[in-house]
Amino acid sequence: MAFAHRGFSLAGLENTLTAFRAAWDLGFTHLETDVHATADGILVAFHDDTLDRVTDRSGRIAELPWREVQKARIGGVERVLRFDELAEALPDARLNVDVKTADAVGPFADAIERLGLHGRVLVASFSDARRRAVLARLSRPVASSAGGRTTALLAFGGPVLPSAVLAKAARDVDCLQVPERRGALRIVTPAFLDRAHALGKQVHVWTVNRPADMHRLLDLGVDGLLTDRADLLRDVLVERGTWPIAG
Numbered sequence: 001m002a003f004a005h006r007g008f009s010l011a012g013l014e015n016t017l018t019a020f021r022a023a024w025d026l027g028f029t030h031l032e033t034d035v036h037a038t039a040d041g042i043l044v045a046f047h048d049d050t051l052d053r054v055t056d057r058s059g060r061i062a063e064l065p066w067r068e069v070q071k072a073r074i075g076g077v078e079r080v081l082r083f084d085e086l087a088e089a090l091p092d093a094r095l096n097v098d099v100k101t102a103d104a105v106g107p108f109a110d111a112i113e114r115l116g117l118h119g120r121v122l123v124a125s126f127s128d129a130r131r132r133a134v135l136a137r138l139s140r141p142v143a144s145s146a147g148g149r150t151t152a153l154l155a156f157g158g159p160v161l162p163s164a165v166l167a168k169a170a171r172d173v174d175c176l177q178v179p180e181r182r183g184a185l186r187i188v189t190p191a192f193l194d195r196a197h198a199l200g201k202q203v204h205v206w207t208v209n210r211p212a213d214m215h216r217l218l219d220l221g222v223d224g225l226l227t228d229r230a231d232l233l234r235d236v237l238v239e240r241g242t243w244p245i246a247g
Contacts, residue, residue, distance in 0.1 A: 004023030008229075014054060015081060037062065087117060105130055108134055176201055180208075
């Protein structure tokens with residue numbers, strides 16, 4: 001599986017409609033984004049807690065009303081995107097959504113229900129509590145990836161814990177989306193992949209931007225890659241004879 005991480009923009013216009021459309025035009029059907037909620041509950045596709053790094057304005061999104069957030073321009077040119085706009089602008093895209101804060105849980109669940117996105121989203125979060133809070137608000141099941149605690153349990157407790165304990169921990173996830181390393185600790189190993197696959201879970205690795213690393217991880221047996229360089233990942237998959245990705 002190939003995921004365009006925050007869309008695709010060599011100009012740094014991450015999480016903009018321009019970036020998502022660029023990834024879609026390359027052939028990416030799976031788009032990764034993040035969500036925050038403004039002070040008045042508007043869900044936005046945006047990575048950081050604040051506007052400061054990528055826009056021409058400043059301030060914490062959770063403390064600003066939408067009327068102020070919508071004035072910000074990413075890279076000085078692109079406006080902040082409401083999550084609803086993304087879902088509606090690319091109606092056939094699958095959306096891998098990282099829920100960044102507790103404030104975003106309710107608005108995100110509401111958007112899934114209101115727009116009927118159950119078959120189009122994968123709910124992700126570093127927090128298992130946030131992920132489960134979204135799932136608990138939905139009328140139908142959706143795919144989700146493990147949070148930090150569940151991932152750590154499988155990665156580092158896996159060698160010593162009984163398989164029944166691991167299966168229980170991972171019972172409500174479909175995949176594990178992980179970095180290859182966390183500091184000095186290597187997460188993606190053959191043993192980790194074997195444990196995940198034995199439990200019927202996919203492993204997606206982020207954020208992989210070098211073709212050599214893409215080839216190496218695919219050879220190792222990972223099930224998906226998230227990348228800022230959608231152009232390079234497409235070239236790698238074309239070379240391997242696995243492009244386009246189905247499903």
